[in-house]
Amino acid sequence: MSRGDRHANVAFFVPHLGCPNQCSFCNQRTISGQQHPPSPEEVRWICREALDRLGERAAQAEIAFFGGSFTAIERGYMVSLLEAAAPLVGEGRFSGIRLSTRPDAVGEEVLELLGNYGVTVIELGAQSMDDRVLRRNLRGHTASQVEDASERIHRHGFSLGLQMMTGLDGQSSESCLDTAARLAELEPECVRIYPTVVLKGTLLAERYLNGAYAPPPLEETVSLGARLLDFFEEKEIPVIRFGLHASREVEGQMLAGGYHPALRELCEARRFLFREQAVLEKHFPKGWAEPVRLAVNPRDISKALGQKRKNLQLLEQEGWRVFMVQDENVGVGRIQLKHS
Numbered sequence: 185m186s187r188g189d190r191h192a193n194v195a196f197f198v199p200h201l202g203c204p205n206q207c208s209f210c211n212q213r214t215i216s217g218q219q220h221p222p223s224p225e226e227v228r229w230i231c232r233e234a235l236d237r238l239g240e241r242a243a244q245a246e247i248a249f250f251g252g253s254f255t256a257i258e259r260g261y262m263v264s265l266l267e268a269a270a271p272l273v274g275e276g277r278f279s280g281i282r283l284s285t286r287p288d289a290v291g292e293e294v295l296e297l298l299g300n301y302g303v304t305v306i307e308l309g310a311q312s313m314d315d316r317v318l319r320r321n322l323r324g325h326t327a328s329q330v331e332d333a334s335e336r337i338h339r340h341g342f343s344l345g346l347q348m349m350t351g352l353d354g355q356s357s358e359s360c361l362d363t364a365a366r367l368a369e370l371e372p373e374c375v376r377i378y379p380t381v382v383l384k385g386t387l388l389a390e391r392y393l394n395g396a397y398a399p400p401p402l403e404e405t406v407s408l409g410a411r412l413l414d415f416f417e418e419k420e421i422p423v424i425r426f427g428l429h430a431s432r433e434v435e436g437q438m439l440a441g442g443y444h445p446a447l448r449e450l451c452e453a454r455r456f457l458f459r460e461q462a463v464l465e466k467h468f469p470k471g472w473a474e475p476v477r478l479a480v481n482p483r484d485i486s487k488a489l490g491q492k493r494k495n496l497q498l499l500e501q502e503g504w505r506v507f508m509v510q511d512e513n514v515g516v517g518r519i520q521l522k523h524s
């Protein structure tokens with residue numbers, strides 16, 4: 185059972201099955217923390233158990249098939265999982281079925297089929313809209329396939345989710361920002377962003393160990409994450425996940441990369457740091473002798489200060505001594521200069 189990102193989901197991971205290739209970064213078994221694919225009986229049993237646990241909240245929850253490439257798995261097995269889940273959606277006990285898959289595995293025929301089984305949201309692993317990056321990381325599909333698949337998903341009446349990565353081999357920050365802009369044009373209902381984590385047993389691990397590839401440092405990942413979160417917020421597209429779920433499996437298998445148990449919080453604090461810098465730069469030269477008071481809504485105070493007051497320390501290094509105060513009258517997400 186996963187808490188999901190906005191509400192409770194009953195999540196099943198279908199590791200590795202159905203993938204026509206092996207992406208440079210992927211070791212699904214580690215990411216999902218599960219070694220075997222779920223059986224239809226397990227789906228039924230776990231969903232029933234979740235119904236008991238969630239009570240009325242279940243009607244807001246989705247049954248989710250994440251992990252591999254759901255629509256590319258062996259058709260009989262895929263249908264058996266959907267048959268196990270669909271009756272619970274049909275009876276209105278769960279709100280729908282959500283699944284993730286590859287952009288080259290959502291043809292007309294499979295979309296027709298999914299529509300018959302209560303599927304509501306299809307998430308595509310786009311990862312990048314830069315064909316050069318896609319090729320370098322052996323994704324096995326192109327950016328235009330992401331666009332075509334998104335159009336089909338909308339046309340068949342499903343909600344669209346899009347997933348992108350940062351820090352892939354050959355992927356610059358500019359390329360990531362360009363990917364974000366192109367994904368936004370496809371009008372997804374939500375986005376997930378995954379900074380690359382180099383896991384043992386992957387091609388990226390090989391390239392990392394022989395010096396051919398290095399993931400961006402965490403600081404860079406956090407700053408880029410802050411810019412991406414700002415961008416999608418401006419476009420009113422919720423980012424429902426940023427970074428891999430913290431887990432012992434990932435920590436045990438990870439060699440390097442954009443992983444931190446509180447990665448999203450670090451990015452949210454960095455967004456505030458950028459705003460604080462903008463306010464200060466506008467009003468005070470660096471090295472300003474007087475302390476400056478900035479006010480934020482009480483809900484934002486920990487983001488405004490940063491983890492272990494890191495934002496204040498960075499501002500001080502840049503030449504501004506800042507006191508952060510809380511003020512209910514300041515809008516959430518905003519910063520106000522206080523003239524004392």
Ligand code: SF4
Nearest residue numbers: 203205206207210252
């Ligand atoms: S398509 Fe997805 S599950 Fe398959 S190898 Fe690539 S990242 Fe892994």
